[in-house]
Amino acid sequence: MNKTIRILLADSHGPIMGKDQSSxxxxxxxxxxxxxxxxxxxxxxxxxxxSKLEIDHLNIVKEFNPHIYAVSFxxxxxxxxxxxxxxxKKLNPNILIVCGGPHATPSxxxxxxxxxxxxxxxxxxxxxxxxxxxxxxxIEIEKHNIHGISYLNNGKFTQNIERGLITDIDSIPFxxxxxxxxxxxxxxxxxxxxxxxxxxxxxxxxxxxVFCANPVxxxxxxxxxxxxxxxxIVEEVEELYQLGxxxxxxxxxxxxLSLDWSIELCKALYNMNHKDLYFQxxxxxxxMSKKFxxxxxxxxxxxxxxxxxxxxxxxxxxxxKKMSHNKTVLACKTLSEQRIKVFGFLMLFNYWEEDGELQxxxxxxxxxxxxxMYKLWRKGYLHYISWEISRPxxxxxxxDIALKHGLIDKNYYPNDYFNTFKFIKGSSKKExxxxxxxxxxxxxxxxxxxxxxxxRNYKGIWRKxxxxxxGIKN
Ligand code: B12
Ligand code: SF4
Numbered sequence: 238m239n240k241t242i243r244i245l246l247a248d249s250h251g252p253i254m255g256k257d258q259s260s261x262x263x264x265x266x267x268x269x270x271x272x273x274x275x276x277x278x279x280x281x282x283x284x285x286x287x288s289k290l291e292i293d294h295l296n297i298v299k300e301f302n303p304h305i306y307a308v309s310f311x312x313x314x315x316x317x318x319x320x321x322x323x324x325x326k327k328l329n330p331n332i333l334i335v336c337g338g339p340h341a342t343p344s345x346x347x348x349x350x351x352x353x354x355x356x357x358x359x360x361x362x363x364x365x366x367x368x369x370x371x372x373x374x375x376i377e378i379e380k381h382n383i384h385g386i387s388y389l390n391n392g393k394f395t396q397n398i399e400r401g402l403i404t405d406i407d408s409i410p411f412x413x414x415x416x417x418x419x420x421x422x423x424x425x426x427x428x429x430x431x432x433x434x435x436x437x438x439x440x441x442x443x444x445x446x447v448f449c450a451n452p453v454x455x456x457x458x459x460x461x462x463x464x465x466x467x468x469x470i471v472e473e474v475e476e477l478y479q480l481g482x483x484x485x486x487x488x489x490x491x492x493x494l495s496l497d498w499s500i501e502l503c504k505a506l507y508n509m510n511h512k513d514l515y516f517q518x519x520x521x522x523x524x525m526s527k528k529f530x531x532x533x534x535x536x537x538x539x540x541x542x543x544x545x546x547x548x549x550x551x552x553x554x555x556x557x558k559k560m561s562h563n564k565t566v567l568a569c570k571t572l573s574e575q576r577i578k579v580f581g582f583l584m585l586f587n588y589w590e591e592d593g594e595l596q597x598x599x600x601x602x603x604x605x606x607x608x609x610m611y612k613l614w615r616k617g618y619l620h621y622i623s624w625e626i627s628r629p630x631x632x633x634x635x636x637d638i639a640l641k642h643g644l645i646d647k648n649y650y651p652n653d654y655f656n657t658f659k660f661i662k663g664s665s666k667k668e669x670x671x672x673x674x675x676x677x678x679x680x681x682x683x684x685x686x687x688x689x690x691x692x693r694n695y696k697g698i699w700r701k702x703x704x705x706x707x708g709i710k711n
Contacts, residue, residue: 241279242370244269245303246416247294248287249310249318257423258287260435260486264309264338264362266412271363272370274410280370284416291321298325298332304373307366309338312450312631315650319352326353333376335369337362343452343632345387346394347647356380357387360453361440363409365400402454402461406440407469411476427580427621427689429515429539430483436473438502439464439489445634447556447589448546451490452632464489464498467505475509484515491521496529503532515539522560522568534575540620540689541572545581548609549602555589557634562609569618578687580621581610585676586657587627588635588644595642600664603672607679620687624676628655 246269248262261284269282283301285294298306306325310318322334337358341348345357356376358365365385372379380388385400403409425433441454441461454461470487477485493499506516516538522545533541547553548562569579583606588597598606613619628651629639639645644660658669684690 241281242305242373243281243283243301243303244272244305244307244370245283245285245297245301247285247306247308247321249294249308249314249321258421259425260422260433261286261412261414261417262309263412263435263437265307266414266416267409268307268337268362268366269413269416270410272367273413275367276371282413282416286417286421288421291317291324294321295324295328298328302329303332305333305335305370307335307337310336310340311338312340312344313651315340315344315347315631316351319348322352322354333369333373335366337366339450339453340631343450345396347631349387349389349394355388359385359387359396360400361385361402363403402441402463404463406463407465411473414480425484425486425517427517427540428484429689430513432482433484433486434477434482435486435488436470436477437488438470438492439494442490443494444557444559446544446558447634447638448584448587448627448630450630450632450636455632462494464494467498467502470502471505471509474506474514478509478511478514483513484517487516487518489519492518493520493524493529496524496526500529500532503529503536503538506536507532512537517541519543520568522565525564525568525571527571527574530571530575530577533572534577538577540578540580542580542582543568545610546584547587547598547602548606549598552587552598552602555591555596556587557589566613566618569613570616573618573620578620578689579618580623581613581619583610583622583624583676584627585624585673586661588629588638588660590638590642595638595660597661600661600668600672603676607672607675610679614683614686620683622680622683624680626655626657628652628657 246265248265265284272280283297283303285297308318308322325332326334333356334354335356335358336348336354341357342359345359348354348357356369365383368383369376369386372383380386381397384398387394387396389395419432424431440463442451443462474485514537516536517540518538519542522543545565546556546558550561553560553562572579585603586597588595590596610619610622627635629636629645629649630651640647658664658666661669
């Protein structure tokens with residue numbers, strides 16, 4: 238193949254719930270670096286961040302004239318993306334539209350029903366997208382042989398054999414960061430040093446929390462968890478340090494699935510000897526140990542984020558979190574004793590199913606959770622908190638439960654306005670609004686007393702602040 242293939246990598250999420258984009262979409266940058274490494278023909282990429290409007294997408298399509306419009310999106314952005322795709326296809330029907338990511342994977346039928354998409358990539362994308370690009374000239378015939386995709390065959394929805402996961406994720410080249418302009422991103426909301434970057438060090442999660450939509454790495458049953466080697470992670474961190482970044486969010490659904498690996502990683506980061514380089518990450522409350530907390534601090538993790546969800550063990554059992562409140566308290570204590578700040582994620586009104594009946598946390602349980610969070614804060618074990626309404630998201634068990642019990646219908650997409658109050662038994666609107674305000678107020682109190690907030694994300698902070706005053710919009 239002598240010609241150059243032009244690929245427009247589009248991140249269509251759009252600002253969601255007041256959040257501007259903190260850093261580039263790594264999925265698309267992984268696809269680019271993988272294709273660059275594995276192909277001998279010429280490929281030219283252009284990357285569009287979430288800050289670009291629909292008109293920018295259409296103008297760049299005209300100017301760049303891509304062969305492929307490759308778009309990544311979550312379920313929150315599905316409707317916006319469908320409209321965008323339809324306009325692009327109308328503008329130039331010859332462009333191959335390929336969708337991938339956490340919405341296209343569980344809901345590709347929906348994608349074809351509502352948009353002029355040509356192919357959906359299901360699950361991990363690197364090898365599948367490489368095969369699409371390599372067979373572009375003959376894609377109408379070759380698509381039948383590419384594993385891990387879906388498409389319409391003479392108008393009929395067709396899904397090919399599943400694509401196996403990449404066993405050795407060290408083998409995937411680092412994301413093609415040269416395609417992005419840092420001025421398009423706000424950076425981390427909470428940070429100690431600027432500029433900052435984000436990296437992903439594990440793929441998949443062995444747990445199956447009811448509310449969690451994590452469909453990409455779940456195509457087969459089983460753990461499917463893979464981690465990069467500490468050495469490979471340190472190489473990427475060093476590259477970022479040399480580019481001038483001074484804080485890195487190390488993304489992993491949970492960095493402490495195996496403490497031996499986690500401690501080895503912390504030691505490797507510590508041995509880099511960059512005293513001015515800070516880290517943040519996600520952990521589960523358990524497994525936890527004093528030794529691990531010690532090494533996290535040594536490596537310069539100044540904050541960790543943890544999904545606490547609720548302090549009620551009944552609720553934690555219901556949502557299959559496989560956690561207890563006692564373990565959470567112990568983890569917060571162990572980490573804060575090392576002077577690591579703890580950020581807790583809490584959810585307002587979790588739902589689950591028990592013997593076919595819909596269950597959710599009661600008003601009393603929610604009040605108790607708010608009270609317990611203040612207790613932890615007063616003891617100095619908890620520093621930040623985020624309260625979110627639990628919403629059904631495509632790819633989660635909650636989504637299936639919500640469909641079954643009539644909380645949503647097939648045309649539902651998650652957004653700010655999921656009216657959870659309608660389904661809460663035993664609560665007046667006033668009581669519900671009071672709880673909502675109390676949770677937002679708690680969020681504000683903790684942020685204002687703990688510092689390190691990045692005011693560049695003022696729009697999100699303002700919108701959250703307004704909900705304290707107005708209550709929830711229904
Ligand atoms: C890091 C992360 C973030 C970071 C993003 C940082 C960044 N700059 O990328 C932050 C914290 C900002 C974030 C925010 C949100 N996130 Co988020 N996030 C993640 C997380 C933990 C990792 C994503 C990642 O980079 N994975 C690594 C890459 C390699 O995997 P990947 O993204 O899935 O991409 C692969 C495939 O999906 C596929 N692929 C993806 N796109 C495309 C496109 C094409 C064309 C092709 C061919 C293939 C392809 O190929 C890729 C390589 O294998 C995932 C959970 C997870 N473990 O994946 C949630 C996740 C993606 N987030 C999710 C959500 C809901 C959100 C928010 C909407 C949350 C909220 N309520 O505000 C916001 C969206 C904000 C916004 N404006 O977009 C959900 C999406 C669920 C869904 N069905 O939509 C997930 C799955 C979490 C969950 N368990 O529920 N998120
Ligand atoms: S919430 Fe966290 S632990 Fe639970 S399934 Fe999702 S990623 Fe795994």
